[in-house]
Amino acid sequence: MTLPDTQAQPRERILRAAADLLARGGREAVSTRSVSAAASVQAQTIYRHFGDMQGLLDEVARQGYASYLAAKRENLIAGDPVDQLRRGWSLHVAFGLANPALYRLLNTDARPGAGFAANGEAGSLLLQLVTRVAEAGRLRVGVEEAAAMIHAAGVGVTLTLIKADAAGRLADHEGLSERTREAVFAALVTDLDDTSPQGTRAARCARHAVALKALLDDGEHPFTAGEYTLLGEWLTRLATAAADGAESDSPPPSDS
Secondary structure (H helix, E strand, O other): OOOOOOOOOHHHHHHHHHHHHHHHHOHHHOOHHHHHHHHOOOHHHHHHHHOOHHHHHHHHHHHHHHHHHHHHHHHOOOOOHHHHHHHHHHHHHHHHHHOHHHHHHHHOOOOOOOOOHHHHHHHHHHHHHHHHHHHOOOEOOOHHHHHHHHHHHHHHHHHHHHHHHHOOOHHHHOOHHHHHHHHHHHHHEOOOOOOOOOOOHHHHHHHHHHHHHHHHHOOOOOOOHHHHHHHHHHHHHHHHHHHHHHHHHOOOOOOO
């Protein structure tokens, strides 16, 4: 157990104690009693600084997430948006493996409705990246749907690898992250000069509808609020119908 630094301010001692307890024992180990004992403070001191235990956990998550979010923000600066999306996936998985207890706290909290502010910014950064892919005319589906699919797949892969690592079997899953990422991206992202069976007129129509909606959502436009809402509905319907048509036009997989 890490002994508290009695020279540190109570707030810092509480944060260090909570982070240490989380890393060693998971969310269940972080209680008012355990944090109070580890930080050498009274319970009311925790509540005075953080409001409640959820506030304390939020701050632990925010501090633990800080370097990861900084790397995610830097990844947005310049470059090919699909490459940026790949790097973002890799950053996500690497963070989870390096911080398994914190990652579980952020992504598998058992209390209904309990959320963490740190997750909000990460989700916003993912949405920005996916929007850039859409604006480049390289997204097959809507921005929100694509971001949700990428997030769900990334979290699933990361939790699988964390469990395997804890069991000493991480080597059994070598390449899982990359294979899953590319499978998801193949369903969502395309090259501009796609000449594959999926690069049909319907597929191109879907990509352009998604791109136009993303561009309009992100900037000024000459429409009234009602016109803008209606156009958004039309573009979404067009993208969905075109994507469905592209899938039905695709030839069946070869048996060979």
